[in-house]
Amino acid sequence: MRVAIWAPELTRSIEEPRPAGQPAANASANPAVQPKEEVLAEWELVRRAQQYDEDAIQAIYTTYYPKIYNYAFMQMGDVQAAEDLASDVMLKMIEAINTYKFQGLPFGAWVFRIARNRLIDLHRRRKRRGEVDLSETMSSALANPQVLAERALERGQIQVALKHLTPEQRQVIVLKFIEGFDNRSVGKILGRSEGAIKSLQHRALAALRRILQPDKI
């Protein structure tokens, strides 16, 4: 069984945006940076939710259910499965919210970590049962991936274009460019280092670009 752990060793401060053109600061050389205001404000909301304040829980739910649904749909391409996963994650979130400890990262990173773990569980269960991975089916069914992916992007159906990426590349694209997490948060969600996320996002964008028609991007 996979267990979602938000372990103390994951405690790190988030990175302040750098001035334009300046290189990334070495983490060890920049150990203490303050969390953003919206992160702190959200932490106040979470503290109320930890007391089971219904308004706070509803605010969190209203914020994160659509995000998790969107994330799940981008990964699985299946409305029903995405709804089930979003609902499951919301239940897990409320049951475990008392274990959440603020570590300077957005609360969303913790929620998405739960979602990512549930997604892995789901894939494993499906694989054990011999079910066909929907994303693979969709990918292989596309007669001309380049053209269809390009059309999908034009129509805003990015999930179709994402089917051609590896699961990890898909996760990075969604978390980084659609959900707007910074590298550190994406790293925590996926259990990877910040450097790995930089490299992954490069590979993911390069792969996405390869399947699109170069003259249109």
Added chain:
Amino acid sequence: MFKRFSSVLDECLVALSRGDTVEQCLARYPRQARRLRPVLTLATRVQASPRVAPRVQAQEQSWRLVRERAHQLRTGSRRAATRTVVSAYGGLLKPAAVMLGAVLLVGSFSGGLAYASQDAMPDSPLYSVKLAGEDVRLWFVFDDTREAEILLDQSNQRVEEIRGMVSQGKTIPSNVLSDLHDRNERASDILAEKPQETGLRARILTQAQQQEDLLVALWPQVSDGARGTYTETVAFLHNTQLGGGSGAAVSAVRPEDLLGGILNISGQVQQLENGNWSIGGVEVNVDDRTIGNAALEAGASARFVVARSSNGRLQALSLIGGLLGSPDSGGSSAIVSGAIESITDEGITVGGTLYAFSSSTVRTQSFKTGQKVQITVQAGNAGNSPIVQSVKPAAVSGPSSAQVQAFTFEGTIEGDVSRSTNEWMIGGLEFQIADSTAVDATAGDAKDGARVQVEAINDGGDLQATRVSVLATDAPANEVSIIGKFEGFEDGVWIVAGLPIVPPDSIDDPELDALVSVETERVGNDLNATSLVVVETAEQEGLIRMQGTIKAIDGTRWTLEFGQVRVSSTAEVIGSEAGVGQRALMWSEPGVDGQLQAVYVRVLDDQSIVTSIIGNVTPTPEP
């Protein structure tokens, strides 16, 4: 200061998220602007892509469940009460609970299911439990360097599992390759943030090389469903070496570059006018993605591991063992086929000779005494004993009723083969260049008119070349020879290894299932036999087939890479007069004194092939 492209890209993406334009980012990095522009443009398009909204009804239904659960927790259900107690003692109990959980978790993985899974192989239902246990171990490692070391240990464990699967004759599934790739990638990611860890970097590089060497040798053992994972894994290992320890090399091999298989090509290298290189006459892309290419010089001879893409394009992955003839070239290799007399962890005995295993020996299944195998041995330099490179089941040469028959063919290449990597026309027959064919062109380029020996199998009419060797001989193009099982006389022709041969009136039919060597003259599409030698009758079966380079001749005693053979007057010797540096194919049997005694010898080359290639040769003694 040099900056990796992924870092430059990341900085631009951060700037874009703060409101900078693509043009402003490009202005800061003019040298990378050409690469950056399309990627940044794509990123902005993805960011602008609308979200997928959930259905209102589903969201409301889910909310009712969450609100109900929150109510239960608020009003003190059993589970909520437990949490409240934990919460009340917050700072004291939470770490304790985490530790207790950790202990229980680790404990659960140290007993029961985890214990049962610790020796699980990739085809076991418990294998995923084993991998999960390894992940759990990493959760409690707080030092990045230590974590990378453990990841590399676990990656090596995957290699042992792959060896184990192969040694049992099983194909390699994707799960073990995928986990090998994942752990290597995670270790590389850690290293990317710790450039000061030189020891770790050295270990990753060494390990990547060893793992790539093994995996490229095991291409035929990869299951069809795992080919995609295999190519990703090998590409990553290769790029790790190119990138000096990280998987992100500037010039990288792509997984799709390997989808057509892995070939071994050796021969003289020449640079072509179009910038590509020719290796033994075959056009191959040799560039900064080729490991060891710095040592390359036009006119030198070398062995290469070459990746073939699905459309037949060849990309040299690495130069094996330096230039041929150099001290680190590893010497020439030879092939010995026969029944196993004994096999231990130290080595394998065939024909009374013990061939020693090394740590890199590849065994493709669990072999037993009496089983027929093909052993590739590499001559050691400076008088070292030959070592076994690989052991695999001998190519099929069973009863004539078998669907697949192995045979040896000698003929002349017809047409340009420099760019045709799938089929070659040789001696009037079309041979498929399979996804693991070896091409030995050290004696001359593979080109129109070149004389070659082909080791092949006839699979229901499909002729698949497993090895093509260019010979140093100028035999007429219409002369073709075949060595294979005699399968009978049908409709006026002999059938040898599934191939029709027109028999002369003057020669009687050999016994069914005898191994025969037939010299033929090609007339139109017909192969007309001019002579036939029975190498081995069906009852005699048990001779040792050996092919190698003659290193010394002392009277009747010939020395080749695999040892010494007595070639007395009773042996049937075909071809040119033998000399040092020429290659020979022979069938032998142990004599009464234990010395191998040749029964049939075919001298393949008319003259010594480049003597610098084969290393330590002893001059032919004066008569």
